[in-house]
Amino acid sequence: MWNRHEKEKSVNVQVLLRCRPFSEDEVRNNAPQVVTCNEYQREVAVSQNIAGKHIDRVFTFDKVFGPSAQQKDLYDQAIIPIVNEVLEGFNCTIFAYGQTGTGKTYTMEGECKRSKVLVNRPCASSHCKSLCSSFYF
Numbered sequence: 001m002w003n004r005h006e007k008e009k010s011v012n013v014q015v016l017l018r019c020r021p022f023s024e025d026e027v028r029n030n031a032p033q034v035v036t037c038n039e040y041q042r043e044v045a046v047s048q049n050i051a052g053k054h055i056d057r058v059f060t061f062d063k064v065f066g067p068s069a070q071q072k073d074l075y076d077q078a079i080i081p082i083v084n085e086v087l088e089g090f091n092c093t094i095f096a097y098g099q100t101g102t103g104k105t106y107t108m109e110g111e112c113k114r115s116k117v118l119v120n121r122p123c124a125s126s127h128c129k130s131l132c133s134s135f136y137f
């Protein structure tokens with residue numbers, strides 16, 4: 001029987017979700033919280049009011065990082081295994097996908113130029129940022 005780590009290694013594509021914290025503006029404007037993360041269950045619940053009807057939906061991912069997750073958490077839990085595979089000679093790609101303003105650049109590049117998780121260059125779509133070259137700390 002495979003443990004979870006072995007199972008994860010056997011899958012070629014994994015989808016991780018990261019939900020960023022509210023910005024100062026969103027807090028100031030009392031923005032409604034529509035996304036709730038359950039890191040333990042690897043689930044994200046989305047609540048919406050559409051035409052007066054309340055709709056809740058739950059999505060499951062390979063990993064979920066909630067608003068309190070730090071760059072280091074992502075790096076340690078999600079990136080290091082991929083770096084190790086690169087060092088073993090495998091081709092690996094990490095890319096961030098999502099709506100504008102959801103934190104793709106922050107996740108791939110970090111807040112300041114010197115504390116990056118990854119180095120990335122934008123590809124054709126502005127919604128898609130891909131890892132192209134190397135990693136540094």
Ligand SMILES: Nc1ncnc2c1ncn2[C@@H]1O[C@H](COP(=O)(O)OP(=O)(O)OP(=O)(O)O)[C@@H](O)[C@H]1O
Pocket residue numbers: 019020021023098099100101102103104105106107111126127
């Ligand atoms: N995990 C986080 N913690 C704190 N602030 C964050 C986090 N993720 C994103 N932000 C902030 O949210 C704002 C939007 O993030 P970012 O620019 O990374 O979004 P994006 O998805 O790359 O947007 P775009 O597609 O428009 O380029 C930035 O001000 C960024 O600093």
